[in-house]
Amino acid sequence: MGHTKHNTIVRALFNDDDVVLDAVKDLRSSGYHVSEVYSPFPIHGLDEAMGLDRTRLSTAAFFYGLAGLFFASWLTYYTMTADWPQNIGGKPNAYWFLNMPSFVPVMFELTVFFAAHLMCWSYFAVNKLYPGAKAQNPDPRTTDDHFLMEVELEGEETDLTKKLQELGALEISKVEA
Amino acid sequence: MHYESPVRKPLILGDKSYTDITNDIAKPVETKAPRAWWIAFSIAFVMFLWGIGCIMYTIGTGIGVWGLNKTVDWAWDITNFVWWVGIGHAGTLISAVLLLFRQKWRMAINRSAEAMTIFSVIQAGLFPLIHMGRIWMAYWVMPIPNQFGSLWVNFNSPLLWDVFAISTYLTVSTVFWYVGLIPDFAMIRDRAINPVQKHIYKILSFGWGGKAKHWQRFEEVSLVLAGLATPLVLSVHTIVSFDFATSVIPGWHTTIFPPYFVAGAIFSGFAMVQTLLLIVRKIFKMEDYINIEHIEMMNIVIMVTGSIVGVAYITELFIAWYSGVEYEQYAFLNRATGPYWWAYWAMMTCNVFSPQFMWSKKLRTNLIFTFVISIVVNIGMWFERFVIIVTSIHRDYLPSSWSMFSPTFVDIGIYIGTIGFFFVLFLLYARTFPVIAQAELKTILKSSGENFKKHHSDHGAH
Numbered sequence: 001m002g003h004t005k006h007n008t009i010v011r012a013l014f015n016d017d018d019v020v021l022d023a024v025k026d027l028r029s030s031g032y033h034v035s036e037v038y039s040p041f042p043i044h045g046l047d048e049a050m051g052l053d054r055t056r057l058s059t060a061a062f063f064y065g066l067a068g069l070f071f072a073s074w075l076t077y078y079t080m081t082a083d084w085p086q087n088i089g090g091k092p093n094a095y096w097f098l099n100m101p102s103f104v105p106v107m108f109e110l111t112v113f114f115a116a117h118l119m120c121w122s123y124f125a126v127n128k129l130y131p132g133a134k135a136q137n138p139d140p141r142t143t144d145d146h147f148l149m150e151v152e153l154e155g156e157e158t159d160l161t162k163k164l165q166e167l168g169a170l171e172i173s174k175v176e177a
Numbered sequence: 178m179h180y181e182s183p184v185r186k187p188l189i190l191g192d193k194s195y196t197d198i199t200n201d202i203a204k205p206v207e208t209k210a211p212r213a214w215w216i217a218f219s220i221a222f223v224m225f226l227w228g229i230g231c232i233m234y235t236i237g238t239g240i241g242v243w244g245l246n247k248t249v250d251w252a253w254d255i256t257n258f259v260w261w262v263g264i265g266h267a268g269t270l271i272s273a274v275l276l277l278f279r280q281k282w283r284m285a286i287n288r289s290a291e292a293m294t295i296f297s298v299i300q301a302g303l304f305p306l307i308h309m310g311r312i313w314m315a316y317w318v319m320p321i322p323n324q325f326g327s328l329w330v331n332f333n334s335p336l337l338w339d340v341f342a343i344s345t346y347l348t349v350s351t352v353f354w355y356v357g358l359i360p361d362f363a364m365i366r367d368r369a370i371n372p373v374q375k376h377i378y379k380i381l382s383f384g385w386g387g388k389a390k391h392w393q394r395f396e397e398v399s400l401v402l403a404g405l406a407t408p409l410v411l412s413v414h415t416i417v418s419f420d421f422a423t424s425v426i427p428g429w430h431t432t433i434f435p436p437y438f439v440a441g442a443i444f445s446g447f448a449m450v451q452t453l454l455l456i457v458r459k460i461f462k463m464e465d466y467i468n469i470e471h472i473e474m475m476n477i478v479i480m481v482t483g484s485i486v487g488v489a490y491i492t493e494l495f496i497a498w499y500s501g502v503e504y505e506q507y508a509f510l511n512r513a514t515g516p517y518w519w520a521y522w523a524m525m526t527c528n529v530f531s532p533q534f535m536w537s538k539k540l541r542t543n544l545i546f547t548f549v550i551s552i553v554v555n556i557g558m559w560f561e562r563f564v565i566i567v568t569s570i571h572r573d574y575l576p577s578s579w580s581m582f583s584p585t586f587v588d589i590g591i592y593i594g595t596i597g598f599f600f601v602l603f604l605l606y607a608r609t610f611p612v613i614a615q616a617e618l619k620t621i622l623k624s625s626g627e628n629f630k631k632h633h634s635d636h637g638a639h
Contacts, residue, residue, distance in 0.1 A: 018623075036388055036389060038386055038388060039389070040195065040199075040616060041616040041619040041620045042396050042616075047389060047390070047392075047393040050389055055393055057398055058400075061401050079330070079332065080331075083329065084329060086331075088331055091333055099333070102333045105335075106332055109342050109345040109409075109412065110345075112345055113348070113349065115401075115405055116353075116402060117348065119398060120352045120356060124383065127388075127391045128384070129383035130383055132384075134384055136385065137363075137385075141367075142367075143199075143368075144364065144368065145196045145199065
């Protein structure tokens with residue numbers, strides 16, 4: 001999106017999270033676009049440094065939870081009031097609302113059930129994670145102790161390579177995306 | 178950015194680097210099992226098989242093979258159910274509540290504690306299922322359209338609330354655990370040499386690559402799941418306690434049950450985490466990650482929750498007397514001085530008295546003492562459920578129907594079987610899964626690692 005013209009990517013490997021974070025900030029301020037960082041653990045502040053938007057998964061979870069609450073309300077209304085009302089322990093069943101206090105546990109559980117599961121499915125879907133998927137990281141060392149940065153090449157290649165070396169990159173390679 | 182007060186003790190001991198963490202945590206998965214593992218696994222497996230036999234016998238013949246009688250119609254089955262569910266609470270408490278409170282010491286123990294949660298909730302779930310007698314009708318607890326007219330499940334019943342609570346808890350704990358496991362499976366995948374192993378971990382790791390956006394989502398999802406799991410874990414034992422509290426049986430019909438059960442669940446769960454982790458850290462040489470600091474923290478939780486449970490026991494006695502209801506008063510008098518006095522006092526000794534030793538720093542940092550207390554606590558918590566269930570119903574309103582309960586070999590066999598099943602699952606987990614959340618642990622290495630902390634105090638915070 002917008003970056004389709006720049007199809008040469010320079011990969012730089014680092015071995016320290018603080019160095020990577022500083023490098024990302026430096027490159028961004030020099031006008032480069034850091035398109036990806038593969039890291040073995042979450043680096044605090046990296047998303048901001050790379051200019052990533054906030055994730056909307058938590059907002060989605062709220063609406064999923066709301067859906068669960070509505071489903072539970074409908075389910076208890078339909079089964080206990082509409083379809084076959086029964087007098088159970090003298091609890092009022094003429095209106096759903098009168099019987100509602102004893103449905104609170106189920107309404108709560110289904111809210112959590114929907115919010116948690118649908119959020120996780122969304123998380124897997126947007127990250128394209130599924131059983132047997134090909135490893136997304138190009139270098140297997142990035143799940144151990146290395147950090148791989150992908151920068152879109154702009155201007156002279158030697159300038160960028162030099163800059164990356166100054167910023168502490170251990171290995172630099174070029175890929176045509 | 179990586180600075181932490183020198184008052185806080187290091188959580189990762191030794192001169193560790195990121196690769197050291199990777200190597201240490203991948204080691205149990207990549208090397209052959211130690212002899213101790215095989216011995217433990219064989220014992221657990223035999224117990225498991227014995228339990229399966231007893232379950233088959235129960236299903237084939239009917240629950241008449243248990244020691245239940247007309248008066249005591251709930252006994253070991255529900256005792257074991259509540260005991261296992263209670264144990265299951267510590268995992269979520271550690272991974273969710275301690276995450277919300279930003280307690281970094283959780284990172285070394287949350288993975289195994291969550292595994293323990295899932296495996297013990299599986300054991301718990303077995304008991305209501307086999308107690309149904311006709312287990313092939315188990316789907317009747319679900320609200321599904323059926324051919325019996327418009328006959329639905331009863332949403333007014335706490336037993337049905339339990340179905341929803343336990344199944345939500347089991348499935349949500351499982352996804353919470355799995356979301357955290359994916360990056361660690363990817364770590365094992367990327368270093369696996371054996372092609373079969375590589376392929377298995379490739380499937381398990383879902384292709385995880387540690388992209389920046391994915392880590393951002395990972396952290397958000399973990400936080401939201403923790404926020405959802407915290408009220409969930411409290412609701413589960415609350416609803417389990419409703420099974421008793423909403424009845425009209427003296428000794429069960431008490432409003433203190435929900436908080437009292439939740440405190441008891443955390444208490445027994447932490448004790449089980451202690452039992453398991455003291456063994457795991459020893460067998461797999463994880464002493465640098467699960468160190469005395471972690472053990473001490475958990476002992477403090479055990480001490481506090483044990484005391485809360487003690488206050489609840491005493492409150493119950495007081496309220497029984499204060500209520501002026503003679504049946505209520507008799508129920509408690511009978512617990513403490515009736516034919517099951519030994520169970521009551523075993524409960525009091527194990528749950529209220531024994532955790533008080535943890536006020537002493539010397540004792541709560543002693544590993545052998547901790548191990549002993551952790552087992553004592555779990556015995557005590559089993560007795561608590563036995564006392565609540567059996568002593569409340571064995572003497573009802575009609576003295577001619579008073580009776581005692583004695584378990585048959587089937588009752589005992591199923592209980593032993595679930596302990597075996599639990600350890601079979603846990604031991605398999607310990608050999609094939611990364612037992613410590615290594616990706617999370619790496620994030621605190623620079624702030625809580627011994628070498629980095631030492632560097633900070635020698636050279637000052639930069």
